[in-house]
Amino acid sequence: MPNIRDTLTHLRQLRLSEASNSERASDYLYRSTNGTSSKRAADIGGTGHCPLTDFAGRYSQARNASIGARREADAIWKRIEPHLMQMDLDTRSVITLFYNMATPWEDIPAAIKRSPKACERMHREALAALEREPW
Numbered sequence: 001m002p003n004i005r006d007t008l009t010h011l012r013q014l015r016l017s018e019a020s021n022s023e024r025a026s027d028y029l030y031r032s033t034n035g036t037s038s039k040r041a042a043d044i045g046g047t048g049h050c051p052l053t054d055f056a057g058r059y060s061q062a063r064n065a066s067i068g069a070r071r072e073a074d075a076i077w078k079r080i081e082p083h084l085m086q087m088d089l090d091t092r093s094v095i096t097l098f099y100n101m102a103t104p105w106e107d108i109p110a111a112i113k114r115s116p117k118a119c120e121r122m123h124r125e126a127l128a129a130l131e132r133e134p135w
Contacts, residue, residue, distance in 0.1 A: 097111055
């Protein structure tokens with residue numbers, strides 16, 4: 001396995017990509033169905049500018065990208081999660097929230113009800129412990 005820090009950073013990027021693509025897919029689905037009656041869709045369907053067809057390809061592309069990112073991230077997390085079970089709950093929470101749930105760093109102290117300094121310390125110690133693990 002590559003460097004654990006690189007792997008965790010990649011996991012976070014995948015989760016952010018998953019969320020971004022999922023949001024984009026939802027937006028395309030909303031655009032394709034919003035305010036279009038079946039009569040209007042049929043009336044403009046021959047012009048090539050029907051919202052149902054204009055956004056269908058974009059929706060599928062964004063949805064598939066989201067699903068792909070989620071599958072890859074889930075596979076990475078499945079390998080990492082067992083190594084976190086040795087850590088205390090707050091430390092596990094810091095790693096899980098930041099890397100697996102892609103929570104902004106500023107929100108983590110409030111989420112686990114600890115100080116920012118304590119979160120930084122737990123993060124640093126967790127990464128050091130994970131680097132010592134045999135991968």
